[in-house]
Amino acid sequence: MRFNAILNHLNTYEPGKDIEIIAKEYGVKEVIKLASNENPLGTSQKAVEAIINNASKAHLYPDDSMSELRAKLATKFGVRIQNIIIGAGSDQVIELATHAKLNSQNAFLQCGVSFAMYEIYAKQVGAKAYKTKSIMHDLAELKSLYDKHKDTIKILYLCLPNNPLGECLNESDVEEFLGGIDEDCLVVIDAAYNEFASFKDMKKHIDPAKLIKNFTNTLYLGTFSKLYGLGGLRVGYGIADEKVINALYKLRAPFNVSNLALKAAVAALEDKEFAKNSLENNFSQMQRYEEFARLNALDFIPSYTNFITYFFEEKNSSDLSEKLLKKGIIVRNLRSYRLNAMRITIGKPYENTRFFEEFERILRGN
Ligand SMILES: *Cc1c(COP(=O)(O)O)cnc(C)c1O
Secondary structure, three states, X not given: OOXXXXXXXXXXXXXXXXXXXXXXXXXXXXXXXXXXXXXXOOOXXXXXXXXXXXXXXXXXXXXXXXXXXXXXXXXXXOOOHHHEEEEOOHHHHHHHHHHHHOOOOOEEEEOOOOOHHHHXXXXXXXXXXXXXXXXXXOHHHHHHHHHHOOOOEEEEEEEOOOOOOOOOOOHHHHHHHHOOOOOOOEEEEEOOOHHHHHHHOHHHOOOHHHHHHHOOOEEEEEEOOOOOOOHHHOOEEEEEOHHHHHHHHHHOOOOOOOHHHHHHHHHHHHOHHHHHHHHHHHHHHHHHHHHHHHXXXXXXXXXXXXXXXXXXXXXXXXXXXXXXXHOOEEOEXXXXXXXXXXXXXXXXXXXXXXXXXXXXXXXXOO
């Protein structure tokens, strides 16, 4: 059978390896997964209760207006319910935005290294990718590349903070930058880790209400997969001007998020204690990762997220990741981004301790 020619140019997303599969394959008892930026504290107890309490309603289709979760998010962010769309992960909102704006005649722009799904979706519709030479967000370079190709660039992605590197722009610089982008270019502000950045430094905090009021061409993306610990349930959201949301709604499949996921997300938003503990654990443990890097002379970018990225000079990140895997520790090798680097999700204290012990031994070659 032959498929659409466009498929010849597509790669499949490479997900973090699965714990059970690695345990079997490598014969290790306890596998530690520090690869997918999941919440190491697990799922909020309130969300677990919401799932259990609603489990017997699995035969019912979800409320397709998703008004309970949208109203909660509207209140949290100070926007109207009409400004919000819920997706099966914010990934799905990226997909909808791609279909709303991109085609084989136009292009998108991102920094040198950013979230892989932007390009994966864009390629599915044959759109061209523009990336800056700088791997991190460099607004001056983004602006000059944008100006050069502004007739064709119809989506511009800013990942704040950036996955897989961890750096984050200041909100004030982003606002100034947005003033120079045409109304017809959709600027997607991917805020998957913005709660982490805001906790570390309020200058990094992106306020979607202010954003969409001043710039009607922006789409803010949030997710329940990272801080809120619901990666397995697939819930994310987009916040934008009503015109943008209406366009995305035309592309959305009905019942795109399950009723249990919606209930769990509402409960997770209410569990402020869980979120606070997660943020505190993250940044106190992050210090141990920075210290480890200094002790072992590894380069890293100060991170505003729940992961840290280590860079290597002589040693090879694929090699190092494979050796960690044999010890039952899963990290994210960044070879597929053409970087000799690895991204490590900040875990629970004992998980991090195990990582440091094993990785130090590996680095020393014994
Ligand atoms: C994890 C992540 C997302 C989306 O995750 P979902 O699970 O689909 O909500 C989006 N952007 C970035 C940068 C991410 O790291």
